[in-house]
Amino acid sequence: MLAQQLVNAISLGGVYALFALGFTLIFGVLNVVNLAHGAIFMLGAYTALQAVVVFKLPLALAMGAAIVVTGAAGWLLDRLIFAPLRARQAPHLAPMIATIGLAISLNSTVQGIFGAENLRLPVHGMAAEGLQFGGAQVTWLEIQIILLALVLMAVLLWWLKHTRMGCALRALAESRKAAALLGIDVEGLFRMTSVIAALLGGVAGVLIALYTNAVYPQMGQPMLHKGIAVVILGGMGDIRGALLGGFFLGCAEVFSVAYIGSTMRDAVAFGLLFAILLIRPQGLFGNAAQRRA
Amino acid sequence: MQLPSVLLGAVVALGYFSSLAGAQIKIGVAEALTGNAAQYGVPIRKGFELALSEINGRGGINGQKIELLVEDEQGKKEEAINVFKKLIFQDKVLMLFGPTLSNSAQASDPVAQGAKVVVFGTSNTADGITSIGNYVFRNSVTEADILPVTLKVAAQKTGLKKVAVLYGNDDIFTKSGYDNFKKALETLKIPVTTTETFAKGDVDFKPQLTKIKASNADAIVMSALVAEGAPVMVQARQLGIALPFIGGNGMNSPKVFDLAKDNSDNLWVGSPWSSENPAAENMRFIAAYQKAHNAVPDQFAAQAYDAMYIVAQALKQVKLTGKLPADRTALRNALPAVQITGATGPFKFRQVNDKGGKPAGYDAVQTAIVMTTKGNQYVIQK
Secondary structure, three states: OHHHHHHHHHHHHHHHHHHHHHHHHHHHHHOOOOOOHHHHHHHHHHHHHHHHHOOOOOHHHHHHHHHHHHHHHHHHHHHHHHHHHHHOOOOOHHHHHHHHHHHHHHHHHHHHHHOOOOEOOOOOOOOOOEEEEOOEEEEHHHHHHHHHHHHHHHHHHHHHHHOHHHHHHHHHHHOHHHHHHOOOOHHHHHHHHHHHHHHHHHHHHHHHHHHHOOEOOOOHHHHHHHHHHHHHHHOOOOHHHHHHHHHHHHHHHHHHHHHOOHHHHHHHHHHHHHHHHHHOOOOOOOOOOOOOO | OHHHHHHHHHHHHHHHHHHHHHEEEEEEEEEOOOOOOHHHHHHHHHHHHHHHHHHHHOOOEOOEEEEEEEEEOOOOHHHHHHHHHHHHHHOOOOEEEOOOOHHHHHHHHHHHHHOOOEEEEOOOOOOOOHHHOOOEEEOOOOHHHHHHHHHHHHHHHHOOOOEEEEEEOOOHHHHHHHHHHHHHHHHOOOOEEEEEEEOOOOOOOHHHHHHHHHOOOOEEEEEOOHHHHHHHHHHHHHOOOOOOEEEOHHHOOOHHHHHOOOOOOOEEEEEOOOOOOOOHHHHHHHHHHHHHHOOOOOHHHHHHHHHHHHHHHHHHHOOOOOOHHHHHHHHHHHHHHOEEEEOOEEEEEEEEEOOOOOEEEEEEEOOOEEEEEOOOOEEEEO
16 A cells, blocks of 8 residues: 555656646746746637547647647736736735736636536546556556656756756846846747746646646646745745645645545645744745745 | 607506515525525526416415515625515515525524524525524425435445545535534444545645545545535546445436536536426426426426425415514414425425424424436436
8 A cells, every 4th residue: 555655746846847837937936926836827728629529639639729728828927917017016915916817717708618627638648558567557647747747847857957048047046137138038038938837837737637638727726835845945936945845735635535534634734834934934945035936 | 759758658567566466475586596505596496487387377375476585695695694684674575595605694694583584495404493592494305314324224235344434624514514414424323434524626636536545435425515426526536436326415416417427427516406306296397387487497496496386385374464573473384384295295384493492493294215227317316
């Protein structure tokens, strides 16, 4: 049972980490708590669903469609909401409240078009078949989710550290004014970050829809709550923190079910989270004095 | 612009008068048409509309046509109360159907009871709803009646000795389903290996299922709605758990074949209605529903359809005077005696007591049909 629970914990952690990556990126660079990330995640899942069901595309192309649509949504999100608010130097909470409105509109629109009921991505094989080792079952999909979370994190970290664009982004996260004075295209970078964060959310939406076997308009909501917890635990805006926070929350949930009781699942997980934040209020990787991307 | 607006006015006026002349019995419908519970509320509405078009098509009730005033209560308590008040006090309906969820009924039915207006639930199965008062009716068979029958049949056919229990603990419907399962398991003296819970909106059930697998149960008793129940079944099969699932009313929906496609076998459910039931009334209902709505009906549509006929039957016995309070009470007094055979089979009411032991509202008396799933289909167990 222990081996299986470990597999369960790591794949659930991968799910949370995957969701949290885009969420933390947008906070790190734009300094916005994007409460529409759950809705964009849902948009990714519905795009893939339409691609598979209506246009009969294979899953890889459906994933591509989800990336394009959510990337475009990210572009629009910055163009129509974040950029005007930036230009007017709106206070901190304004973009956050705006994203709540966007999330509600997106959820309602999707519900209006596709209905409130659960749908599923009719893809076979990958989610069902898998490996067996030491008495534990793991599906290919779970392996893929875990690997993808790790790879995406590594790519993001490498990109931030070793590319000119990454350097610019870090400078931007440090100080917007200084970055602008250095000749960095601040607006362009903001927009690009919004696009990347959104398409990461879209990828997460497709994979998690496959993993949980359910696509519905409100699917981003519970994930958003967990995602916020993960990101706060890891340190707001920190990419390694999103991954570690995800795996931590996954393990905390699974092992509280396994050894304490399923009624205590969230109580134990969030109690632990609270305890950690008491000791390290800045989160696992957060640094109170220094902002990071 | 003069002429068109005059024309428009005339058209509106015509529409107004024709609706005045045609529809004289106003019945309110408060169901969840948006939100998560819309998956139940929408078929319920379609069930009402089908029965209504048949009844009005045959000339209505004693020459009067029925008009439905449909409101969306969104599956929320607060909204249900608002909508109930609007229908009762503003629209002055004769009676009300709804709301969709037991959770909402608990909050909104007292409004109808207080105003002495019949409230008729077609999908509320939790305990205690009809204890609210003597104007509260329902034709949805309660889980307390169905679950013991389901368990008994499943135990006989599969020879199960001990079971694991899994239920949603933050929803009045799934929690009350669990309470009834627990009672039935105690009566049948079936030991429980482990009891696990989940919450609404959960998507990952593997930790609980891994524990259940290790507990060596012979079957999994599950009180869940399809939204969570179907993923539970898929994840169980992924973990290599081939045990039978014994579910409540929430799992009795053809959606399970879609959401848990190819992993939906060996689910046992009890229901007042089955698409496989070959009774003539049921076949007629299914055919008419498919023709009208171009979709396969479910249990919720069937119960709504029957409910409209139950009310129609009662209305035939009532002489409407046009005085609203008197008419509302007359309908209430006529309802308990109604007996019909509808899509859900032979039906009659049974009065229940409130918490103080005094006679209160009315529950349904119906026989449960136990079914299992095989090859993405329900099979009736005799």
